[in-house]
Amino acid sequence: MAEIVLITKEQQQTSTWTGGTTTQISIYPPKSNFLDRDFMWRLSTAYVEVEESNFTKLAGFDRHLMVLEGRLELVHKGQHSVVLQQYEQDSFKGGWETVSFGMARDFNLMLKEGIKGKLEHYKAASGVQFKVELQADGQRDSFFACYCHRGQICLYANNQNVTVGEGDLLLINYNDYLTITLENKYIEECNLIAVFIEIY
Structure with a gap:
């Protein structure tokens, strides 16, 4: 069984943060609130619009950040530092003291500690078709x-056919084996961020 929901860019919520703007794409459970920190996972994008910015601390959460545009250096004080170019990513604890250098747009996956998740970048030229195979044991909530x-x-x-446009997110909640076929029927190249989440 799988539940498929398309979240268009017009449905997403944008707000300001200390370093620029952030757009919440999806949050789970749906009625949870980022400020209340009562969510299990959250997907968002952000524009970093200042050269140096301090990340908001999120104790009790794990973070995965991928650069969509620009270049970003992340310094996790007392931990590690990394320079990220387009579609490169870093994983770190939300409770770490993190400073970023550079202006960029990034994609963020936030997970409550204990929940597994990862990000992958897919590039599909015109006419390319490929499959993603998902497996769940029916005992947990899994998301793609x-x-x-x-x-x-x-x-x-x-048995559903959905077109995902630029800035849109397709969310699938599944609990059994599922094969997804993706096809670029259009002239321009497509760049996708795939998100895999398992709640134990």
């Missing part, structure tokens, strides 16, 4: 999300 950063993609799953 596909965020279209550039271009658009056709996705086939669970």
Whole structure:
């Protein structure tokens, strides 16, 4: 069984933070609130619009950050530092003291500690078709999300056919084996961010 929801860019909520703006794409459970820290996972994008910025501390959460545009240096004080170019990513604890240098746009996955998740970047030229196979044991909530950063993609799953446009996110909640087919039927290249989440 799988539940498929398309979240268009017009449905997403944008707000300001100390270093720029952030857009919440999806949060789970749906009625949870980022400020209350009562969510299990959250997907968002952010524009970092100042050269140096201090990240908001999120104790009790793990973070995965991928650069969509620009270049970003992350310094996790007392831990590690990394320089990220487009589609490169870093994983770190939300409670760490983190400072960023550089202006960029990034994609963020925030997970309550104990929940597993990862990000992957897929690039599909015009005419390319590929499959993603998902497996769940029926004992936990599993999620697959596909965020279209550039271009658009056709996705086939669970006898449904959905077109994911630029800035849209397709979210699938599944609890059994599921095969997803993605196809770029369009002229321009498509760049996707795939999100995999398992709640234990």
